[in-house]
Amino acid sequence: MADQRRADQRRSERLDQPREPRRLKLPRFDPEAFGRWSEGIARGMGTANFIVYMTVVIAAWFLWNTLAPASLRFDPYTFTFLTLVLSLQASYAAPLILLAQNRQTDRDRVALEEDRRRATMQKADTEYLAREVAALRIALGEVATRDFLRSELARLAEEMDEAATRRQRLERRHQTRGPRRTGAEGLDEPRDELDGDHPRESGSSRSSEG
Structure with missing residues (x-):
């Protein structure tokens, strides 16, 4: 252990080697939680309620430090303490608003990329459907x-x-x-003109008709 310390000390004393930078261990915070907190503050400061409440507080501050007895005034005329409070509020409000805007910009970029991806998919689907419809039209051209x-x-x-x-x-x-006897078997068969079957009449039938 002592040898290691001596080696480190000799190394630090050498001029041909750069010194190792000393790293300060700073406290780390959850950026997501801090971002949500900053967005909540920015949303609250961007409402009409905040403006009304702030106006009421400042008016009460002025009235108390102007009309109250001198022994009860905690911030007399020129209102130095009020100026300090408002300056601190402005100095903290600006970074919080910028942080909220950066988070909103990140969300907008993600939403834009998602919309672009969906638009690309819809375009591909539309082109596919157009090709299918054209193929169906060509196929239907050959069908009755x-x-x-x-x-x-x-x-x-x-x-x-x-x-x-x-x-x-x-x-x-x-x-x-009436029925006619035709054929060798003596069957009564009607004459069919559609089949071209025209049986000849016998001489007796002709004489009887005459």
Whole structure:
């Protein structure tokens, strides 16, 4: 231990080596808690209540030290003590207000960065949706539209109505003429003009009709 002290002393006495700076151990405070406290004071000083209360206190100070008996006046005319109090208040209020403004600036910067990040994300989403909509439009250009399907269905319905009408006419015609025996098995089968089946009538039937 003694040798270490001697070595340190010799080192401090040498001129070819710089001295190590002595560090003062200052008390440290929580910057977040102190910042919140300063913001509270700055908000309180920036209200109408503070101005009204301060005006009332100063007016009472003036009246007491002017109208009260001389033995009871603690700050006679020229009000030196009041001037000192107001100077101390101003000297402390300015740094507290600056500290509160710095914290507000930091919050504004963080909010601005967050807004910028959200704007970038929204822009990317908008561009993606625009590309998707364009792709859907291109794909829909090759698909049958609603008007086309409606016209095709209407045409098919008209054709089915015409076919049903012709079928009803043929059935009525066969019912008025009666059953005809055609084929080798002697089955009664009505004549179907749609299928192109026109059975020939026998000579007896022609003579009977004549």
